[in-house]
Each structure stands twice: as structure tokens, then as C-alpha cells.
Amino acid sequence: MASDLLGKSGRAMLDALASGTTDPTVLSDLAKGQLRKKIPALREALTAFFTGHHAIIVTEILAKLDYLDDAIGRLSTEIDRVIAPFADTVALLDTIPGVDLRTAQCLIAEIGVDMTVFGAAERLASWAGRCPGQYESAGKSAGGKTRKGSKWLRLYLHEAARAASRTKNTYLSAQYGRIKARRGPAKARVAVEHSILVAAYHMLDRDEPYHDRGADYFTRRRDPAHHARRLAAQMDALGYDVAFTRRETPPTDTPKAA
Template identity: 40%
Template structure:
């Protein structure tokens, strides 16, 4: 599906169309209506822009400018073939989705508990459950599950410093099911996992931060499945509160490096 969409984008670019720069989803309602018109021979930018529905990320003027292109007959033919492939793939995907829904129906209560984990959506929860199953008897601890997934820190870790920076090989499908949603932590402004990502990314980079978030999600899933509990959101300030003195000293050092003399006075709480 993704490769067909990418080829579709390439055909549009060859015709000097910049639809992806003004529509957040080229295959959304507006994008599909515009593409259908293009395949039917419409090339007038104003008429194409008039097909847009709802709010786009660009103004009407920018949309018109992005649609000032021209497809050759050959390019239009290729676009139609790609559209047919895309339609067939989406039909097949819908059929698989329905079968997954049927197969997962008996685990609905388990899925609902997994969905309490921050960053985990329905598809991620289904993928996670499909890979590890609902029975955690094969994994006596969360650490063993993390190791099986290949998400534990590298073997050269010492004093909380991973010199190799590599994680062991594990179940690639499970890793993908966890890593993909974990990237969303970079955009999470609040919440424990968002704070964890930012803290680790600042020191050791985004990729290591994502692995750490994925590991935490899997640990939470183990507790949910083995103990029947729900995910507890600790909040974005949890790490700062837990390591208050360390956080304070780090901030003081940063200010001192910027040339400030820092003196802190504890805030008194009114009686």
C-alpha cells in the first residue's frame, strides 16, 4: 500500500502538482476528490481546488498554486493504474481488518486494558497481543519478556551507561509493534512517556529514547496481562519529583554555564 502511494506521489510530482504540500492527507476526502477529477481529465487549478472539503493546512490561494500542474496522457494512464491497485489493496486490507476483528473478539477485555497504556492505539494493541499472547506464564517476569523482545539495554551496559548503544536481536514483529507508537512520545507534551522520551533524547538521542519508551510500554503490558491491572499514568512531572534534587542541581549547572549566579530559596507553603 505504501509503495503504491509513494509511486502515486511521484506521478503527481512529475506533473508539477504539489498536493502533498497543502493537504495533510493526499488520500483524504479532498485529496481523493481532486485525484478523481485529474484522472477524468480535469486540469484547471481553480476547479480542482473547489473540490476541497473541510479545512486544509494551506489557504485556498496556496491550494490553487499547488494544483497548477499538467499530466501527460501517459502520466494520467499510470495514475489510473495506481488508483486501481490502491483500491484493490484497500479492499483487501478491509477484509483482513474484519478477520482480525473476528479473531480478536474473544480478547476484547484484554485489548481494552492494553488500550489504557499511553501511546497505544487499537492496531498497536492488536499487534502486541498477537505477538505475546494473553498468557504470561512463559515469561515469569517483565525483564524476561523485554529480553525476548530484544528491547533490553546492550550487553556492555555498566553503571547505567550503555557503551555499545546496541539492543540485542529479538522478535522483530514485536519490536515494530512497540517502536512505531513509541515515536509518538516525541510529540507528547505531557504524560510520563513523553517526559521519559525528552529526558533520554536530550542525553543520548531520539533512537535510544524510543527504545526506552518501547521497553516501558512492554513492561506495562506484562503487568496488565499477568496481574489484570490497568495502566497507571504517572504524569509528566513524575521523574522530576522523583529525582527532585538531581533535577535542581542539573538546572543550576545549566544556568551557571550561561553566566548566572544562582541562589535558590525554598517556596514556603501558606498555612
């Protein structure tokens, strides 16, 4: 009936029930906004068996929820005070798709802001346990399990990857969809977590905001000219001088209309 039981309307009805009001007409009249259109249905739904015993239980639950809300507010104020010197860095990480303000604060709390401690993005990913493991037996390499790494960092990256996978027209959502189709959602999520962490490393190291590669990155990567340049760079690294010449594609004969 109500999408949010603890919204303004729901909370008002629960408080009234806890205080001893059980008249469905009075309770349904506490509805606010769009929910008032459902007053007849609310009146029918609120016609139920509700005793003093139930009122005590509801009162205790609401008191716990109020305490938790107050505690979250106090802790949030303290976090904002402590993280204030790094406000610019938090704003920087907040530009990554899937990373909100609180996640950015948590990332800084776990990995810090000085990336020279790690020396390379790959080392940070390895330390965090957000890169594929490697297992070798009888001369054959196979993917292994990822190391556990930091429990809390893993949790924050998990939530960020879930949010990033739902974004529209971003590299991270495209990466998730591409890997999910071939290797499943779990491996796709870890890959996105790895990408977020690597991006965070370079952003903190260079003091630059996030630059999205775009949702069409994997399509553009298949461009023949781009692929040729990549092969040329690989051959150059091996010590070969290579010159590529593109063949002219002969025009296709199209039948004339009758």
C-alpha cells in the same frame, strides 16, 4: 495547496483528471470545505500540461490505492473477528500512552496473554531484545548492543514509543526527554520501549489498567524523605538496623529592610 492529496477534494480532482477533464475551472470547482477558499489559487495551480499518458498513470495509481484500501478493510475485519475473545485485554493495553487499538492487538499477537510463559517482566524484555545488553572485559562492565528479538514486536514497540514520547504530562514522555538529553534519542526510545513492554507484562499478569507515574515522577523521586526511605530499605536488606534522624535546618537570617 491541499494538505491531503487523497482527501475528498484531492481524490475528486484526480478522478476527474483520470477521466479526461483538464479544464482548471471545472477541476477547481470540485474543491470542498475550507479548500474552496483557495479556488483562485487552485485554478492557477491546475493549469498545467496533462495528457492521456498522464491520465493512464494516475488511473493505475488510484486503482492500486483502492485495492490496498479494500485489502486493509478485509484484513482488519478478519483481525477483529480473531481477536474478539481478547477484547477486554486489548482495551486494557490500549490504556498505555502511545499504544492504540491496533498496536494493542499486535502486542497480544506477539507476546500472548499468558505471562507465566515468561515468569518475569525482565525475561520478557530480554526475549524481546528491548533491554540493554551487558558486556564485560577485564573486570569492567559496559553497555552492549541489544539483541534483535522479534522483528515485528520491535516494530510495534518502536511506533508506540514514538507516539508515547509526544504525549503530554506522562511518565513515558518525561522518561524520553530525560534520557534523550543525556544519551540521545535512540537510547531514549529503546528505554521507553522497555517501559511499555514491562508495563504490558504487569498489566496482563495482574489484569489491571495502566497507572501513570506522572510527568513529575523523576522530580518527586529526588525528594530527600523518599531517598532516605530507599537507603533505609537497602541497609535493611543488607542486614543492618538503621534509624535516620532528620537534622533541623537552622533558619536563615534575612536582612531587615532599611
